[in-house]
Amino acid sequence: MYRRLRNIPARIPFRVFVQNLRGLRGNVREAIAGSDQDFTTVKLSKAIFLLALPMVLELVMESVFAVVDIFFVSKLGAGAVATVGITESLITIVYSLAIGLSTATTALVSRRIGEKNPDGASTAAVQAILAGVLISFLISVPGVLFAKDILRLMGSAPGTIRAFSGYTAIMLGSNVIIMLLFIINAVFRSSGDAAVSMRVLWLANSINIVLDPCLIFGWGPFPELGVQGAAIATNIGRGLAVLYQFYLLFRGGKRVQIRGRHLKVDFGVMKRLIRLAVGGIGQSLIATSSWIGMVRIVSVFGSAVLAGYTIAIRIVIFSILPAWGLSNAAATMVGQNLGAKKPERAERAAWQTGAINMLLMGGLAVFFIVWPGFFIRLFIQDPAVVASGILCLRWLAYGYVSYGLGMVVVHSFNGAGDTATPTFINLFCFWMLEIPLAYVLAIPLGLEEQGVYIAILAAETMMTVAAVVLFRRGRWKTREV
DSSP states (O other): OOHHHHHHHHHHHHHHHHHHHHOOOHHHHHHHHHHOOOOTOOOHHHHHHHHHHHHHHHHHHHHHHHHHHHHHHGGOHHHHHHHHHHHHHHHHHHHHHHHHHHHOOOOOHHHHHTTTTTHHHHHHHHHHHHHHHHHHHHHHHHHHHTTHHHHHHOOOOOOHHHHHHHHHHHHHHHHHHHHHHHHHHHHHHHHHHHHHHHHHHHHHHHHHHHHHHHHTTTTTSSSOOOOOHHHHHHHHHHHHHHHHHHHHHHHEEEEEEEEGGSSSSOOHHHHHHHHHHHHHHHHHHHHHHHHHHHHHGGGGHHHHHHHHHHHHHHHHHHHHHHHHHHHHHHHHHHHEEEEEEHHHHHHHHHHHHHHHHHHHHOOOHHHHHHHHHHHHTTTTOOHHHHHHHHOOOHHHHHTTTHHHHHHHHHHHHHHHTTTTTHHHIIIIIIIIIHHHHHHHTTTTTTTTHHHHHHHHHHHHHHHHHHHHHHHHHOGGGOOOO
């Protein structure tokens, strides 16, 4: 009897462990396959997990592509890498517009789903798609016509412009694909069909990764197109994914289903969408355009420094996109729970997701601070480029923990439909603090590119502090959208 009683405490924890393991495995399967749960009533931790896992996996693939793409392009030399870096800094304007429209889409669709109004969610989706197509057209025409002039304005060398301007023209000219991919995936994520967005992006980037080396180096029957091949591969992959998105919207039987009655301009919904999008576009444009300012300052110190900066930023993108996925989950939870009249649950979702994101970013920071050279040398061996990349990666990693929380809080504002507050935060932190500080530290004070990296760290930290203080005031809970 004594022996049996003595063994009971050991048996209970093991049984609980097995049950928890089975439960976790079931949740993983449900999250990846797609969940039918009502995220305004299911246990909060489970809701965060079911939304966050496919969003993280979605953006892990995006981050893998960002690294694979620059890996192949880096084989063409520092000039090609620098061109991709400059073009990416310009494409961030397209991303900022797409993210702004996606932010508005998330706020409207998640709120309508929380209110149990799927028809309203479908109407909002159509208005977002129409707005995205119109805006992308206004960018593509000048992007194709003035690609060389844009590169010249950004400080590219004449030889680089002659050799690689085709990449810039293709990427800017086909920006409608980026716009639609972002907006329609926001529709799926904010409605609760996060697994659909994951599959769409995995399809797009799997095709990209396969076609990239084929079109860049001319493998097999493919022509050798150099850096332009990277642009073509990207647009083929993403274009096919957009076609798949439209199929799912019209025939997929998901939470948001577009029917013939939705295919018209709804001026009331469009007005609300534009009002929210202006704030979303504003905050994203402010933040991303500051990267253009950083590139312009860094380019003063030569192609090697700019190439190192570009590679380091790609690695940073690789690491923060999963954290961005967690932030998207927070935005969806906040929007749906506000729609369901559960503001306190919405706030708890934001803080819990923020804590998870800080742990994730902190773990990544350790690797980038201790072994930055290992990651840079995966892409290039040029000593000057490696040294610059190490410096950039290490400085930016110092702010990862703070930035992990800031990402979630800012996305939570947006999910609530309060896009104005993050806009003002970004305006102060990135334009009034980051750019002037980077210039002063880098050039007048002689810290060169290190001054730019210190300024980025300071701005990101200030953004987190301001966002947390304002979020705690709670005014976002009363926002109507």
